[in-house]
Amino acid sequence: MRLPFLVFILFAFHLGHSQKYPRDYFRSPMDIPLYASGSFGELRGNHFHSGLDLKTNQKEGLSVYSAADGYVSRIKISEGGYGKALYITHPNGYTSVYAHLKKFEGSIAEYVRKKQYAQKSYEIELFPQASDLVLKKGDLIALSGNSGSSGGPHLHFEIRDTKTEQIINPLYFGFDILMPDAVLPVINGLMVYAVNDSSVVNKSQRPIPVNLSLQKDGNYLADKVYAKGNIAFAVNTYDQADKNYNWNGIFKAETFLNGSRLFGYQFEKFAFDETRYVNNFIDYHRYKTIGQTVQKLFFKRRYPFSVVSGNVTNGQITVYPGTTLNYRIEISDFHGNKRVINIPIQYSEAESTIPKTEVKTPYFVKSKNDNNYTKDNVSVFIPANAFYDDFYMNFDVKDNVLYLHDDTVPVHQNLTVTFDVSGIPNLNREKTFISRMDGSKKEFFTTTKKGNLFSARTKDLGKFFLEVDTIAPRIYRPNFAEGANLDKYDSISIHISDDLSGIKEYNAYLNGKWILMEYDYKTKTLVHFFNDAVYDAEKNELKVVVSDKMGNSAIFETHFFKTKT
Incomplete structure (x- = not known):
């Protein structure tokens, strides 16, 4: 009786998973084979990718169709971001999104044009009534393009929960059938970290790479790691698919210590207010200094990112005297193709020969608290949880220029920078704003002016100063x-x-x-x-x-x- 019962349990699990999202409700938004140049949850600058970037044969002007019956509930045209974007609400509780479009078609195009002339604005955001622009599944709605912040012609496609506005991986809705994938994820490298001040790993307190050997079964065996204290890992990985050689993001990662699950995440869905957590999801310092993206399989301080779940020790491993551990990483795509990395870990009393490079300053930021720093005519207010971890911050003011650390530390919430301009003679107040050096370019910040106090909000660190603009476009x-x-x-x-x-x-x-x-x-x-x-x-x-x-x-x-x- 046990075997039939087990089969019943497995069938029930599969049935429940398949019924969580409707898999035959939506059609493809285009009549061409679907290949992704960007995957759901893929790591992007300051955000996780919120949909599928579908290739359009490197050209604009392909027909885009409504994925199901519904009505146009939102239209937004902006110079950046999604460019020309269309939102269709469907009666089954989901909304489909089509972005970076070249142009709208039919009654949608005429509706938008009339509104633009009425408002005398190209950039526009509209919320039509349910009866204004009714669509049937397969209706032509637009032509694909390259508008907004797109880096090349493609269609950005999303499915959202209409009520919660959470973004859901379109592959759950049957698009995995249209995008076959028998290709294993790719492992580019592995990093190990000494998490605490007392931790040492391979005689180092700095992050260091771990050598990997490809085994005959397609999995990897790492060199033995010698450590004491709390350590953790990060992986450099990407995914590919059939007939598609783009380096896309992975779907799922899990880690196991001596067979027990330690840490994991899976890109099923997330909310827009979570997307900036990408900066804590990766080794941000490594990304900013050498341009390499590695995905951390741990965190120092717990943060509310719903994609990461079931982590008792925050993904960290404590190596005690006399212990020998086996740590396993599993990297998977949506279709179940999996790579495994096995890492033997052994306790070692060896001291560090590569110490941490942290420089202590008078300004120690406690990330859980509000922090306020002032020098000369400049002040900086840092709200609680603006940073992910505590750190020693560089802070100085010289000749009306604020030096606020550097851009290797990620900022999650806005800081407020304030200049008191009362001591600056002959200042053209009307044409003055707060600026920041972004590489070799001066970045504009919307500046609030109250008397002698000029303030701006920022999610970046670096060099800030007052700039005057009297030159016309x-x-x-x-x-x-x-x-x-x-x-x-x-x-x-x-x-x-x-x-x-x-x-x-x-x-x-x-x-x-x-x-x-x-x-x-x-x-x-x-x-x-x-x-x-x-x-x-x-x-x-x-x-x-x-x-x-x-x-x-x-x-x-x-x-x-x-x-x-």
């Missing part, structure tokens, strides 16, 4: 000569840029009428399409006005001829 290089005949043109374009505070607003007028111009910040181009039918027969006067964030404006005027059709 540039308007240049239209795609036609003044007075040209544009009968064969379907659009006009012109370039705009601002080198300091950045562009805040742009408006264009044909013969005194406001016209819609689409802005692509990557190419610094404004484009107006003549099918809006705003132009007049024969001569047309064009005026473009561009303002930066400090109120400096530039005006460009020209004219062209075009026959009305």
Whole structure:
């Protein structure tokens, strides 16, 4: 009787898992084979990737379809981020998202265009009523593109829980069938850490790599690790799939100590307010200093990231005298392809020959507490839990410049930087803002001014100072000569840029009428399409006005001829 009972239990488990999400409800958003250039939960700058990046054959303009019946519940167009994005709410409790689009189609395009002209703005966010834009499964909704912060043509596709707005891995909804994968994840390297001040691993208190040997069964055996105290590991890994050689993120990682589960995470779903935890999920210092991304299989202080679960010791291993341990790492993709790393660990009394490089300063930040630091005319307020761990911070002010540590320490919540400008003579207050050096570029921060106190909020450390912007933006290089005949043109374009505070607003007028111009910040181009039918027969006067964030404006005027059709 035991065997049938076991079969029943396994069947019930599989049935429950498959029924958690509807696997045959959504269709593919495109009519081409699906290959991912980015996976759900993939590690990105300051965030986890929230969907699937679907390849579009390295070009724009492919048809995008509604994945199921529903209605358009949100439309957002922004110069960065998702660019042109469409949200469809479905009656089964989920919302599908389509981003980086080139253009909307049909009644959606007309609805958006009318709203843009009514609001006189290219960037727009709309929340249509359920009866405004009703869709059937398979309806053409848009063409794929490269808008917003996209790094190349593709379709970003998401599925969200409509009520909670949590993002869910689309592979759970049957998209794994459309994206077959028999390829094992790839292990690029393994790091070991001495977690505490008293810990030593392989005679080091700094993170060091561990050699791996590939075994005949496809798994890895690590060199024996000699340690004492608390130690932990991180892995450099990525995933690939059939006919797809992109380095995508992994789906699941688990660790085991002498056969018992120690630490794990699985990218099933997460909330948007959790996404910045990626900076504690990786070895951030290593990423910023040498550009290598390793995923930590531990944390020093527990943090509320729902993807990580069931971790009694925060993933850390305590090596006592006389102990010999076997530590195992399992890296899996959604389809169950798995790599295993076996790591033997043995206690050693050996002292460290490679000490920690931590430099003690007068400013020790206790991450669980509020912290406030002031020197000369500058102050910094650090709220509790703005940092993931305690650390010694570099803090100094010289000649009205704030030196606030460096960008190798991640910040989770906004810090407030305040300059008292009362002692700065001849300051152009109206055109002054707080800036930060981002590499060789000066970064603009929205600055709140209350009397002599200029404040800005930031999630970055580094060098901060007051900057003055009195230079107007540039308007240049239209795609036609003044007075040209544009009968064969379907659009006009012109370039705009601002080198300091950045562009805040742009408006264009044909013969005194406001016209819609689409802005692509990557190419610094404004484009107006003549099918809006705003132009007049024969001569047309064009005026473009561009303002930066400090109120400096530039005006460009020209004219062209075009026959009305």
